[in-house]
Amino acid sequence: MRVVVIGDVGVVGGMMHVGDEAMFDAMVEALRARGVERIVGISNAPAETADRYGIEAIGGLAFPGSREDLSIRSAAVLAAADGRATIAADDPALAVIEAVASADGVVVAGGGNLTSNWPHRIFERTILGTLAERFGTPLVVSGQTLGPRLDPVDRATVGALLRSARLVGVREHPSAGVAADLGVPTGRLAANRDDATFLGADEHEPADGAADLLLVSLSVHLGGLPRGATISGLARSIDALADRTGLEPAFHPHFGSLVPGTLAGDQVLHDAVRTELRSPSVVLPTGDPRSAARLARGAGMLVTSRYHPAVFAGPAGVPIAALPVDSYTGVKLRGATGWWAQDGVIDLATAWTPAGGDALARVWASRETVRASADRDRRAARAAMSAWFNRVAGEIAR
Known part of the structure; x- marks a missing residue:
C-alpha cells in the first residue's frame, strides 16, 4: 500500500516544532505497524523529512497569504488536476496531484490547524481532500482540534472536508461537537486522545534524572x-x-x-x-x-x-x-x-x-x-489508541 500523509512538518531554518513532528511521527509509526509499505509525506522540507522518517517526501501545495490568493491558487490546482489547465512544470502541486492520484489512501495527520487562525492550512487540507475525492482515494482525518474559531466561509469549507472523509478523529470533546454540527456522521467520528500520546512509550524508560x-x-x-x-x-x-x-x-x-x-x-x-x-x-x-x-x-x-x-x-x-x-x-x-x-x-x-x-x-x-x-486509565487508553489506528489502516485498505 502507498499512503500520502500531510502534517506541518519539516525543519526549516533550523527550527523544530516538536508537537507537529510528533503527530506525524506517530501516524507514520502506526501505518508501518499495520502493513503500509510506502508512505509519502507532504512536508515544508521534503529532504529533511525523508531523511528523518525514512520515507518518500514531497513539498506542499505552496499556498500564498491572502484569502483571494488562496482561492485563486486552489482553483488553479484543481484545474490542473482535472486537465482543464496547466501549471508550471516546477510547481510543487504537480507532485501532490500525482501522489494522491496513485495512492491507496490519504491521511491528514493530527493537528490544530483546522481553525480560522490559519486559513492557508484549511485551504491546503481541503484541496488535498478534494483531490482524494476526485481520484477516488480514501481520505482519513485524524487527531484534530476543530476551531474553536471558524468564520462562516471556513466553517463551510472544513465541513465539506470532514464529510468527505471516511473517518474523522478529534482530540477533544468540544471538537467532536463541532464535527457533529458540521454534519460528520456519528459512525465516522471518534474522539480520542492526541495521536502522539504514546509516541515512543515502548522504546525507553523516562529520561534519567x-x-x-x-x-x-x-x-x-x-x-x-x-x-x-x-x-x-x-x-x-x-x-x-x-x-x-x-x-x-x-x-x-x-x-x-x-x-x-x-x-x-x-x-x-x-x-x-x-x-x-x-x-x-x-x-x-x-x-x-x-x-x-x-x-x-x-x-x-x-x-x-x-x-x-x-x-x-x-x-x-x-x-x-x-x-x-x-x-x-x-x-x-x-x-x-x-x-x-x-x-x-x-x-x-x-x-x-x-x-x-x-x-x-x-x-x-x-x-x-x-x-x-x-x-x-493508561492500559485502556493505549488500547483505544491502537483501535483507532486499526480503523485508520482498515479504511485505507477497504
Missing part, C-alpha cells in the same frame, strides 16, 4: 498580556513552586532552534524568564519528539503553555499546570489534561499574578491522585 525536574515549556505567544510584567510574574510563580516542591526548574522549548548557540522561538521567552529567577535552573535542548516525550513522562511536575508537553506527561501521571492564553489554547490544554482527570488548567493571566504561585502549588498537591488516576 527527570524526576527531580520542574519541567517548564512556555510558548512565545502571550495572548496580548504585557510582556515584561508577565515574564517577571511567571518567574516569581516558578520560584515559589520550586521552593514548595524542591524541584529544579528546567526549561524545554517545544518550538526552538536546533542550531547550537542560537536562541529562537520559545527559547527567547525562556531565556527572559530565567534571567528573572532567583532559583537555579537549567536549559534543555529542543531535541526531537521522542526525547521530548521521554523527558515529559519522567518529570516531577510540568508547567506548560505548550500543548504537547501535556500530551506526553499525562499518561505518566505527571501533575500538569497548563497555562492557556486564549480560547484556542484553552480547548487544547483542557482536552489534553482532561483525558487524565487532571484539572490544573490556570489561565496565564492568573499564573503571572501574586496568586500564581499558590495556584501552581495546588496542582503539585494533587500529585498522588493524579498518578493513581493515570495508572488506572
Whole structure:
C-alpha cells in the first residue's frame, strides 16, 4: 500500500516544532505497524523529512497569504488536476496531484490547524481532500482540534472536508461537537486522545534524572498580556513552586532552534524568564519528539503553555499546570489534561499574578491522585489508541 500523509512538518531554518513532528511521527509509526509499505509525506522540507522518517517526501501545495490568493491558487490546482489547465512544470502541486492520484489512501495527520487562525492550512487540507475525492482515494482525518474559531466561509469549507472523509478523529470533546454540527456522521467520528500520546512509550524508560525536574515549556505567544510584567510574574510563580516542591526548574522549548548557540522561538521567552529567577535552573535542548516525550513522562511536575508537553506527561501521571492564553489554547490544554482527570488548567493571566504561585502549588498537591488516576486509565487508553489506528489502516485498505 502507498499512503500520502500531510502534517506541518519539516525543519526549516533550523527550527523544530516538536508537537507537529510528533503527530506525524506517530501516524507514520502506526501505518508501518499495520502493513503500509510506502508512505509519502507532504512536508515544508521534503529532504529533511525523508531523511528523518525514512520515507518518500514531497513539498506542499505552496499556498500564498491572502484569502483571494488562496482561492485563486486552489482553483488553479484543481484545474490542473482535472486537465482543464496547466501549471508550471516546477510547481510543487504537480507532485501532490500525482501522489494522491496513485495512492491507496490519504491521511491528514493530527493537528490544530483546522481553525480560522490559519486559513492557508484549511485551504491546503481541503484541496488535498478534494483531490482524494476526485481520484477516488480514501481520505482519513485524524487527531484534530476543530476551531474553536471558524468564520462562516471556513466553517463551510472544513465541513465539506470532514464529510468527505471516511473517518474523522478529534482530540477533544468540544471538537467532536463541532464535527457533529458540521454534519460528520456519528459512525465516522471518534474522539480520542492526541495521536502522539504514546509516541515512543515502548522504546525507553523516562529520561534519567527527570524526576527531580520542574519541567517548564512556555510558548512565545502571550495572548496580548504585557510582556515584561508577565515574564517577571511567571518567574516569581516558578520560584515559589520550586521552593514548595524542591524541584529544579528546567526549561524545554517545544518550538526552538536546533542550531547550537542560537536562541529562537520559545527559547527567547525562556531565556527572559530565567534571567528573572532567583532559583537555579537549567536549559534543555529542543531535541526531537521522542526525547521530548521521554523527558515529559519522567518529570516531577510540568508547567506548560505548550500543548504537547501535556500530551506526553499525562499518561505518566505527571501533575500538569497548563497555562492557556486564549480560547484556542484553552480547548487544547483542557482536552489534553482532561483525558487524565487532571484539572490544573490556570489561565496565564492568573499564573503571572501574586496568586500564581499558590495556584501552581495546588496542582503539585494533587500529585498522588493524579498518578493513581493515570495508572488506572493508561492500559485502556493505549488500547483505544491502537483501535483507532486499526480503523485508520482498515479504511485505507477497504
